Amino acid sequence: MTAHGPAGPRPADRWPAGRWLPTLALTSALGVMAVLPLLAVTLSRPDLLVIALPIGASALLGLVGRAYRLPRVDLRAEASTLLEGESTRLLFEIEAAEPVDMLRLRPVLAGWVELPDGGRQVCTTVEPGRPRRFGYRVASTRWGRGQLDGVLLTAFTAQAMLRAEVQVPVQSAFRILPLREGFTATDAVPNATGVVGLHRSRRVGEGVDLAGVRPFVPGDRLRRINWPVSSRVGQLHVTATYSDRDTEVVLVLDSTVEIGESTGAGRSSSTIDLAVRAAGSIAEHYLRNGDRVGLLDLGRPGRPVRSRSGRHQLNRLIDILLEVRGGSAGDFAMARALVRVSPRALVIVLSPLLSDDVADALAELTRSGRAMLVVDTLPDQVEVPEHGPWTELAWQIQMLHRENLAAALLAHGVPIVPWLGAGSLDAVLHRLSRMATVPRAVRR
């Protein structure tokens, strides 16, 4: 019996021998076959023999036609990459060399995948030369990774008087991407300084957005000449445009504190759930616009992802995001990692604002002159386990502390926005862009 994932090899042409064990049905049938005929003979009662006949015949016929080898299971998953809440099908193909009365199959899953409807098992049968195919739906519950560890197969033969159980090993992994909420943002970014991209730069150059009309100077392209203005004024004028540039966006993920129960898409979310989903959406948006995006997980500040552009970078960031776990790091390590962020990068911090250390580090980063905004990732409804009568009060104190932290950050000029999906950051990005044009004194 073999099985494999989407890219696995074909199973070997060999029928595995099973270890068949007697069930209680066989014991009962043998008991009936022994006791009733004995009573029939000793008491001279043929009716007892007749009563034993159907059960005896069923047992003997079943044992004569019993199977000795287990069926072979071939298994494939239709897709190995899923979005949160999305489902795929596991395709089974079962072949048998001998007839098996009943087969029960159940995939054994690990990670963030589940069988809908509570993992319903399928009871079927298979006959030689007539492979049976059917599918199992597997749904992802939450971003992260899922794995199909195997298929638990229970086979019955001889009218369920013999039973064999085996777990078919399977190597099939699922990659569950965080929900992409269709995030879009304005093209206003504080420092559009790259070479190519879609953001409007403050510099005049090749682009689409109108910057003005000015007199022609040697070197201007002829196709830039604005003929209506030139004919009206009597002198050659050209249309000036702002150049399109790319920017660098660094996503800072605060995974030092996790609050809330992470139960999957459409259900209750934890702070890290929200942060990861927001990070995925923001990264996808900017990378599709040709920008360079990097990632810094404050739970693992020693392993930042350098800013790069392109589809490969998106895959890399998603892979890193799938590994995010709640965990704390030293405040010094966090501050050191944040200091290394490029001074001209747009820093988007995804944080529930529950950690003093993180707030310290962000304040320091702001004072060094970086364009930064904080996306609040504390969900509206937070599921917390009940820890006695003080839970409610402790929560209120925690929220007061959070309010203090947020107010202090605001006072330092750090804008804080709640994560609301598309357009969440537009207003703040506009203001940050305007701020970038203001002369300022920065303590470095």
Add this chain to the structure above:
Amino acid sequence: MSRRAGRPDRVEWPEDRRGPVAGFNVSVPRLALATRRLSFGERQPVPADHRAVPVPALADRRQWRRPALLVRLAQLVAGLAVLLLAPHPHVLVVLVMLLGLFGAVISPARTGQAIVLAAGIAGWVFGYGAHGSPPVLRVLAFAVALFALHDATSLASTVPLTADLRPEALFGWLRRSAAALLVAGVLAGVVYGVGALVSFHSSYPLVLAGLFGIAAALGVAAWLFSRSLR
């Protein structure tokens, strides 16, 4: 705010939130406009659901499947038929049988099946006395009921309540059961035919043949079970 070596400044509550922030020259209220939808007071903890389930087997009752339930119903009907066909059963036998039947329906792979079969047979044997001769039709009905009970319990042990039973598996099972009943019917005809010719009470050779038959049947069953892979 003073800067300490090797450590960033501690965020402190500002004395005047409206004043310009050093390094930005931007008034705080302008930026705070972006946070107008941020309301800290709305976030309320929702206690996690930790309700205990009194009977684990009933926890997923909404997912029970009709074919699996029908198999259990067949078990129940066959068990009640066995109980009703037994002549004047003792109260103790009835109680044991009902308990066994309940156990067999709830958990078919456990000993309830053996208990209900044993109780049913005991009720039949003791109901008609040591040398009783029940009517043939009643014997046949009891034999079929007992077989149906055994067969339905075996089938139920393979189909959990939440499992999908494919029609081809059910029909294959019923086909094999019908074949066993057919063979048993022919053999029952032979038994009653021989009984019409020879008296079971006086024929010692028949007793010997019966004992030999029992030993042979059990031996064949044991051999079939233990036969190694071809």
